[in-house]
Amino acid sequence: MKRFLFVYLLFLLCISLFGQENPEWKNFENKKAIIKKIVIKVDNVFDLSKKDENNFIGRVANFVHITTKESVIRELLLFKEGDVADAKVIYESERLLRDQEWIRDARIAPSIDENGDLCANVWVHDAWSLKGGLKFGSAGGENTSGIKAKEVNFLGFGKTLTLGYEKNPERNIGQIEYIDPSLFGSRWQLYSDYQKLSDGFLKELRIELPFYQLKSLWAMGVKGSREKINVDLYNDSHLAYIVPSVKDEVKIYFQKAFVIKDNWAFRSGIELWSLQDNYDNAFDVRPNIMPKPLIENHRFRGIMLYFGYYEDKFETYQNIITTASDEDFNLGFEMDFHIGGFSKSLGGETNALYFDADIRKGFAPLDDWLILTELKAETRREKGSYKNSMFNFKIDFYNTSFKNQTLAASIEAFIGSKLDFEDLIYIGGADGLRGYTNHLRIGDRKWQISVEDRIFTSKRLLGVIQWGFVAFFDAGAVRKPGGLGWSKTYADVGGGLRLGNLKSSFGKNILLTIAVPLVKEPGMDSYQIVAGNYIRF
Secondary structure, three states: HHHHHHHHHHHHOOOOOOOOOOHHHHHHHHHOOEEEEEEEEEEEEOOOOOOOOOOOOHHHHHOOOOOOOOHHHHHHHHOOOEEEHHHHHHHHHHHHHOOOOOEEEEEEEEEEEOOEEEEEEEEEEEOOOOOEEOOEEEEEEEEEEEEEEEOOOOHHOOOEEEEEEEEEOOOOEEEEEEEEEHHHHHHOOOEEEEEOOOOOOOEEEEEEEEOOOOOOEEEEEEEEEEEEEEEEEOOOOOEEEEEEEEEEEEEEEEEEEEHHHHHHHEEEEEEEEEEEEEEEOEEOOOOHHHOOOEEEEEEEEEEEEEEEEOOOOOEEOOOOOOOOOOOEEEOOOOOEEHHHHHHHHOOOOOEEEEEEEEEEEEEOOOOOOEEEOOOOOEEEEHHHHHHHEEEEEEEEEEOOOOOOOEEEEEEEEEEEEEHHHHOOOOOOHHOOOOOOOOEEEEEEEEEEEEEEEEEEEHHHHHOOOEEEEEEEEEEEEEEEEOOOOOOOOEEEEEEEEEEOOEOOOOEEEEEEEEEEEEOOOOOOOOEEEEEEEOOOO
């Protein structure tokens, strides 16, 4: 693992790429021009000047939809009237706008008015922000459905309010959620969620001031959650054990940017963690299909040091993951590390050292290539040995050299050692092997690969759906818990419709596909229907 990590970091350090900036804004920056005026234009969901959008659905939707308030857009911008033009800050502002769930697209363009003053023209295209009963999916032979009213741009103020009910293969969920990305017009953010579950509940509250731009000096916040659920363990697509649990988590953090340069920043801070997991005895459902897991209660309380390195080298693409909308990807490093310890003196049940890392890097070796990599690692040293050690590497490839097509591939490897039972992993329908049922096999290590050919057409239905197609291949295997040998290498092929969801803020693509397993065992279904709006890569 150490050798692999060294090679990976060396590979990343050998490549240096620069982000995208608007050349027009760069010219004004070089002249030290002052932005005298900010002009904001918010377009409604449907453009009624276009023939395919000027229909009954478009007119009704525009009438019902409340467009985003100009004051909300102005609060999100990272510059104000009277500031000297800065191309990087302008581009950061564009990305910040596009990051909002209720915005379909955003642009900021310069112009000179009749008085010779520099104006920043902010154009925003609203997305359809009210979702009602649109959650659906079928994977691995199991269905997910829900009745949900989710408004991510409540009354045009950019707030999210959710009321809903969902039924999935594991539990029923009643939910009320409220999210405020600019609390009282500030950069502070509020997230609150309450879920009534068929096997318990979830309560979560977060109040945070994030690093919202490269030049941000401080980040701080508090997070708290309490969850009562049944942890279900599966194998051979069958439920083996049910473990009732209560999980409590509180984190308080303070972080500071100690070095800020033109396109990178080094950040550090301190965090207080309290993590507690309490489990009841496991219910045996089908104990013959897997060994009974080792179940241990945990109470960890400690102090963590945070170190972060962030590069701002974003570029904008289209038709990578979504359809016909701008997508921003960072070609720079994003690295986050925690190192610290849990202590009995702070109320924990044991002394333990802890470390985690999350390293992300993008590459664009050619104009029509995009490569995204991520490496995650986590471990703790407790009672003289390393426990719950996890190492996950994922690399996604995208090629757009063929007209109206995106060739995409994803490779993932996971290595686990002495995992806590709730961190065991699966392969199966919901985890990327689309020709198989969910929870096909459980294990502590796995590899997986998926390849897709995504075809886009110019045909649109009522200005809402853009027709497209997809063909795919998946393969993977998992090691049985405790190193008891690897499963077969399972593989599948499939294809169907990949519809671009052009107006809604929920699920930028909708899949209606069929997948056929290539490696079968007695009793396996000959195909699986895969539908929904969840995209893995």
